[in-house]
Amino acid sequence: MREAGVGNIFQIPELKNRILFSLALLAVYRIGVHVPTPGIDTVALAAFFSELRGGGSTIMQFFDLFTGGALSQVTIFALGIMPYISSSIILELLTVVIPHLERLKKEGEAGRKKINQYTRYGTVLLSTVQGFGIAVGIEQMQAPTGALVVPDPGWAFRAMTVLTLVAGTSFIMWLGEQITERGIGNGISLIIFAGIVAGLPSAIINSLRLMGTGEILPFVMILLIVGMVGVVGLVVWFETSQRRIRVQYAKRMVGRKMAGGQETHLPLKVNTSGVIPPIFASSLILFPATIAQFSNVPWMNQVSQMLTPGNALYVILTVSFIFFFAYFYTSIIFNPMDVADNLRKYGGFIPGRRPGRPTADFIDRTLTRLTFIGAIYLSLIVILPTYLIQWFNVPFFFGGTALLIVVGVAVDTQRQIESHLVMRNYEGFLKKSRVRRRTV
Numbered sequence: 001m002r003e004a005g006v007g008n009i010f011q012i013p014e015l016k017n018r019i020l021f022s023l024a025l026l027a028v029y030r031i032g033v034h035v036p037t038p039g040i041d042t043v044a045l046a047a048f049f050s051e052l053r054g055g056g057s058t059i060m061q062f063f064d065l066f067t068g069g070a071l072s073q074v075t076i077f078a079l080g081i082m083p084y085i086s087s088s089i090i091l092e093l094l095t096v097v098i099p100h101l102e103r104l105k106k107e108g109e110a111g112r113k114k115i116n117q118y119t120r121y122g123t124v125l126l127s128t129v130q131g132f133g134i135a136v137g138i139e140q141m142q143a144p145t146g147a148l149v150v151p152d153p154g155w156a157f158r159a160m161t162v163l164t165l166v167a168g169t170s171f172i173m174w175l176g177e178q179i180t181e182r183g184i185g186n187g188i189s190l191i192i193f194a195g196i197v198a199g200l201p202s203a204i205i206n207s208l209r210l211m212g213t214g215e216i217l218p219f220v221m222i223l224l225i226v227g228m229v230g231v232v233g234l235v236v237w238f239e240t241s242q243r244r245i246r247v248q249y250a251k252r253m254v255g256r257k258m259a260g261g262q263e264t265h266l267p268l269k270v271n272t273s274g275v276i277p278p279i280f281a282s283s284l285i286l287f288p289a290t291i292a293q294f295s296n297v298p299w300m301n302q303v304s305q306m307l308t309p310g311n312a313l314y315v316i317l318t319v320s321f322i323f324f325f326a327y328f329y330t331s332i333i334f335n336p337m338d339v340a341d342n343l344r345k346y347g348g349f350i351p352g353r354r355p356g357r358p359t360a361d362f363i364d365r366t367l368t369r370l371t372f373i374g375a376i377y378l379s380l381i382v383i384l385p386t387y388l389i390q391w392f393n394v395p396f397f398f399g400g401t402a403l404l405i406v407v408g409v410a411v412d413t414q415r416q417i418e419s420h421l422v423m424r425n426y427e428g429f430l431k432k433s434r435v436r437r438r439t440v
Contacts, residue, residue, distance in 0.1 A: 022183030068195025087122030271374035281321030
């Protein structure tokens, strides 16, 4: 077995190619973020959003968190990956109520491909609706100087904008799928991760500028840094924590040899769903707010303001969606009955529990309690920093959602890299600083 280290990654051709492939596609995504949509006066647009941010609006900053700054610049990737996530949510929910989709889900790889095809169709439909709303809204925007953001408004501009934004989202969707299949990590999560990390330098510079002008006190900045370190540590702790259930295997004859008799454990993660619930919750909130933000309809503007982070409606919807998707996604990826059947098939049992249905019920009850704890943790990480941002007037970039996604995706990607190393008789990734799993 060779010594562990970062260098071992590049000694495995397959793993090296996967990482380089992922980085190359993420670079393509970041280049596309800066390609403007045709027919827009970028100078007038920048002046308009500069005045909007100066008025204290955080909803646009919330949008830019998931689009990597593409929405405020109205580039070809302005809609980001959110329409694809929304479409995935809708298809997952419809799977529960539509028998045809449920049958497809049980058909294995062929069924999964068909559902993915439906998801792509849904992505195009949602992107068209959002793209049209943005196109109409942009036509009505004016810079502080009175210059129109769209010099030549009309149906030609709307059609071009919708086509451009839909094509941009479809291309991002393809990038994410390629990263998942041929790269390393979850492609969709990594795209959101790349957008957030790309805004880190400007957020740091902005924070230092605010501290230099006295808008942020040095003591507050120290508290902010300590709080961020604490949040990162909390996220790592929860993302690596497990509830280990004892499992014993009965002795049995296999040919002429005695097999079994050993004891192991069944690991159940405290937060089985990972960062999926906050991403899904944000996606559903951003969908109506995106259209409302670019419209001049009074009641839609009120909806946009009510969905601004920190408002009561935003908090209620976010927490509700996080709890719902935490349980929903966990039920999709983990089936207690299948686990119980596999244990019984190979002669395993949980001490004090009868095989079959009693074992499945015990696992289900344990998983339900763990999911409740995980949902509370996700809600606190997402909501509490929002109020700290408002009280101390710090940049929205440092919100809990951003930190949660960045740390969660980093931990998940590191775990996948480590699994590749372990499969090839390499020791763990970053041996001296490797995160240890905790039991609760």
